[in-house]
Amino acid sequence: MAPFTKKKLKKVFLLLHLISGLEDDEKIVGGYECPRNSVPYQVSLFTGYNYCGGVLLSDQWVLSAAHCKPRFRLGEHDIWEPDHTEQHIMSAAFIRHPDYNPRTQDSDIMLIKLSQPAILNNYVRPAVLPSDCGSAGTMCQISGWGNIRPSDEGSRYPDKLQCLEVPLLSDDTCFNAYPFQITENMICAGYLEGGKDSCQGDSGGPMVCEGQLQGVVSWGHGCAQRNKPGVYTKLGPTTPSRSVTPIVYAE
Missing domain, CATH: 2.40.10.10 (Trypsin-like serine proteases)
Known part of the structure; x- marks a missing residue:
């Protein structure tokens, strides 16, 4: 079965967003509204x-x-x-x-x-392409207008750009989360406890670590699920x- 890309079912989620109305101040699956024009x-x-x-x-x-x-x-x-x-x-x-x-x-x-x-x-x-590969534990910023709810809570799409800081994970941690699915062109970032992640509609968006573009949002199994971090296309200099x-x- 193909991985669940971050844009699948977007039209269904958009319809749910349109009928959901205004709700409390939730953010991009655990994130926050980016300061205006802070992600140029x-x-x-x-x-x-x-x-x-x-x-x-x-x-x-x-x-x-x-x-x-x-x-x-x-x-x-x-x-x-x-x-x-x-x-x-x-x-x-x-x-x-x-x-x-x-x-x-x-x-x-x-x-x-x-x-x-x-x-x-x-x-x-x-953005600035990286001169070296980011190391595990480095905090990175992701941003987008994608779904701001975990997969098991339906969907809601924000009007305003959302941001979130997530740590890079080691290759071993990434492979253990997705056995035999991770290639040399992929890197994981996020929280194994779940609750914070990129989601549908964020695909292709930036993951910037210490001022350098280390990856773009690619796929994951659901959004913000326990032991299923986000997977990003890696942009290290030798990738x-x-x-x-x-x-x-x-x-």
């Missing part, structure tokens, strides 16, 4: 609702998960209200990693070229999945 490299892949996340790498290139389908909003915070910092840009080209496997989610990474350069400013700014990124800097 965050991209919303938007098709009438936030479908996936992405990461700005340069004024013309966005990185996301290979299983996502993109249209772009940059400089976004509240996806339903004008922030006057947004840039809406169409896509011009897609480059999925040649080794992407939709069954296993290996090499779940994609580059998208924008149809026109983004205007870089305080609200729209590229095979990163092999598509040099094209960004060759232009």
